Amino acid sequence: MAIDEKSLSGYSVARTNRASKAFTILKYSLCTYLAIYVYLNFISTRDSLSLSPEQVILNELESNHAGEWLQKYTDKPSLTGTAKNLADWTKLKFEEYGASASIDTYEVYLSFPHEHDLSLLDSKTNETLYKAPLEEDELSVDPASFKNNTVPTFLGYAANGNVTAEYVYVNYGTKNDFEELKKLGVDVNGKIAIARYGAIFRGLKVKFAQDNGAIGVLLYSDPGDDHGITPANGYKQYPEGPARNDGSVQRGSAQFLGGLGATPGDPTTPGYPSQGDDIKRSDPHQSTGKIPVLPISYREIKPILAKLNGKGAKSPKKWVGELEGYDYSIGPNPKVQLNLYNNQIYNITPIWNVYGEFEGESKDEVILIGNHRDAWVTGASDPHSGSAVLIEVARALGKLKASGYKFKRTIRLASWDGEEQGLLGLTEAGENFSKEFQSKVIAYLNLDSSLQICYIQRKVLVLY
Numbered sequence: 060m061a062i063d064e065k066s067l068s069g070y071s072v073a074r075t076n077r078a079s080k081a082f083t084i085l086k087y088s089l090c091t092y093l094a095i096y097v098y099l100n101f102i103s104t105r106d107s108l109s110l111s112p113e114q115v116i117l118n119e120l121e122s123n124h125a126g127e128w129l130q131k132y133t134d135k136p137s138l139t140g141t142a143k144n145l146a147d148w149t150k151l152k153f154e155e156y157g158a159s160a161s162i163d164t165y166e167v168y169l170s171f172p173h174e175h176d177l178s179l180l181d182s183k184t185n186e187t188l189y190k191a192p193l194e195e196d197e198l199s200v201d202p203a204s205f206k207n208n209t210v211p212t213f214l215g216y217a218a219n220g221n222v223t224a225e226y227v228y229v230n231y232g233t234k235n236d237f238e239e240l241k242k243l244g245v246d247v248n249g250k251i252a253i254a255r256y257g258a259i260f261r262g263l264k265v266k267f268a269q270d271n272g273a274i275g276v277l278l279y280s281d282p283g284d285d286h287g288i289t290p291a292n293g294y295k296q297y298p299e300g301p302a303r304n305d306g307s308v309q310r311g312s313a314q315f316l317g318g319l320g321a322t323p324g325d326p327t328t329p330g331y332p333s334q335g336d337d338i339k340r341s342d343p344h345q346s347t348g349k350i351p352v353l354p355i356s357y358r359e360i361k362p363i364l365a366k367l368n369g370k371g372a373k374s375p376k377k378w379v380g381e382l383e384g385y386d387y388s389i390g391p392n393p394k395v396q397l398n399l400y401n402n403q404i405y406n407i408t409p410i411w412n413v414y415g416e417f418e419g420e421s422k423d424e425v426i427l428i429g430n431h432r433d434a435w436v437t438g439a440s441d442p443h444s445g446s447a448v449l450i451e452v453a454r455a456l457g458k459l460k461a462s463g464y465k466f467k468r469t470i471r472l473a474s475w476d477g478e479e480q481g482l483l484g485l486t487e488a489g490e491n492f493s494k495e496f497q498s499k500v501i502a503y504l505n506l507d508s509s510l511q512i513c514y515i516q517r518k519v520l521v522l523y
């Protein structure tokens with residue numbers, strides 16, 4: 060414990076000359092004693108015990124291996140339930156640094172991309188006017204974009220289906236937007252809804268579209284939501300500049316996260332863990348949609364939305380984005396239809412949480428430090444900047460432990476699986492360990508996306 064200097068300088072004693080001499084001798088012998096004590100202590104224990112735990116950690120982190128771990132984690136896509144090798148590797152690293160490590164497996168209901176199609180049809184002749192490739196570009200400077208190293212564009216838990224219908228623009232697809240559409244006299248029933256990303260969680264757009272009778276949904280990224288960092292404002296697109304690449308597609312979960320009655324985690328086991336021999340499963344549709352949904356780039360939605368120009372109601376001012384060549388008419392245009400086909404593989408599949416524990420003097424007080432390990436593709440920022448930091452935290456805590464420090468509280472590192480699909484790993488663990496979490500976990504530090512290109516979030520660790 061550091062001594063407050065102010066209280067020392069304010070300390071004064073009136074004393075006689077003799078007393079002062081005695082005090083000086085005492086002072087020197089005390090100092091000598093202290094010096095010998097500290098020296099003996101120094102050589103009898105490991106040297107870093109003389110340092111504060113913070114200093115041990117900071118010294119250890121002077122050699123920064125985060126880049127190395129990031130390379131390891133991002134070498135291949137780490138889609139939920141696919142990269143068992145990274146779960147095993149994470150466990151080995153935790154063990155290497157002196158934590159007792161384990162893998163906690165859950166058997167979850169999950170979807171994987173398989174096939175998809177999107178065609179613009181002439182309503183009269185059924186002739187295909189445009190077929191969206193539904194693919195992102197391979198960028199020569201970015202091997203993570205090569206097709207043999209990526210995952211098809213899709214949304215987790217988007218329902219399978221093959222629908223053909225007229226389509227309308229529904230702005231962000233919020234509850235209010237659908238109310239507004241009613242006021243404008245637009246009937247969404249039986250149509251495909253095209254919503255731009257933003258404002259609310261994407262799965263809720265699907266829910267509200269479905270509640271309003273839509274039979275399919277397309278979600279696209281409108282440059283109007285890129286905070287002015289757009290080619291129209293002179294910014295070059297990735298990889299030449301910071302603007303969104305017009306062919307890029309936002310993957311994500313279509314679960315109804317945050318929706319009334321919806322629960323995160325495995326949608327077939329709400330409130331209890333997907334673990335054990337005889338898991339009871341219920342209908343997942345309280346938390347997932349029944350209509351097919353595809354995500355799409357703004358380059359590929361352009362020719363589709365341009366067909367609505369001048370058709371149907373005009374968008375309220377706030378609904379107007381920045382897609383060139385589209386006047387944001389709501390539609391529909393009876394002359395054209397969309398055929399939207401989504402076919403994903405749904406099955407029960409294992410996911411793997413990895414834990415590493417440094418036991419403390421108190422086992423009844425647990426500090427959780429965690430991050431997820433699954434990504435939509437390679438996940439350099441989200442989540443693996445955090446995965447790399449988690450391994451660095453393990454390394455530093457390992458050094459502290461090896462130096463002879465005792466942790467007051469138990470520190471548990473957690474590398475969750477399935478976060479992107481709907482917080483699967485953490486939710487299932489929360490359901491499994493609910494009693495322990497409620498009674499023992501006193502703090503949780505989440506390292507997800509520790510670093511982004513635009514935002515560097517400094518995380519402060521309080522370890523004792």
Ligand SMILES: *[C@@H]1O[C@H](CO)[C@@H](O)[C@H](O)[C@H]1NC(C)=O
Pocket residue numbers: 183184185
């Ligand atoms: C267009 O396709 C629909 C649905 O498959 C079909 O009912 C209709 O007869 C087709 N129209 C023409 C002109 O082929």
Ligand SMILES: *[C@@H]1O[C@H](CO)[C@@H](O)[C@H](O)[C@H]1NC(C)=O
Pocket residue numbers: 197205206207208
């Ligand atoms: C992946 O694709 C890229 C670009 O098309 C190619 O250069 C590379 O050799 C491929 N890698 C593998 C492992 O096939």
Ligand SMILES: *[C@@H]1O[C@H](CO)[C@@H](O)[C@H](O)[C@H]1NC(C)=O
Pocket residue numbers: 221222223398400
């Ligand atoms: C989807 O439906 C369309 C028209 O109803 C049909 O032409 C097409 O073959 C179907 N696609 C698949 C993959 O079944």
Ligand SMILES: CC(=O)N[C@H]1CO[C@H](CO)[C@@H](O)[C@@H]1O
Pocket residue numbers: 332334335491492495
């Ligand atoms: C702490 C706890 O309750 N763990 C349980 C997690 O689920 C498995 C399988 O049902 C049980 O065996 C554990 O006891």
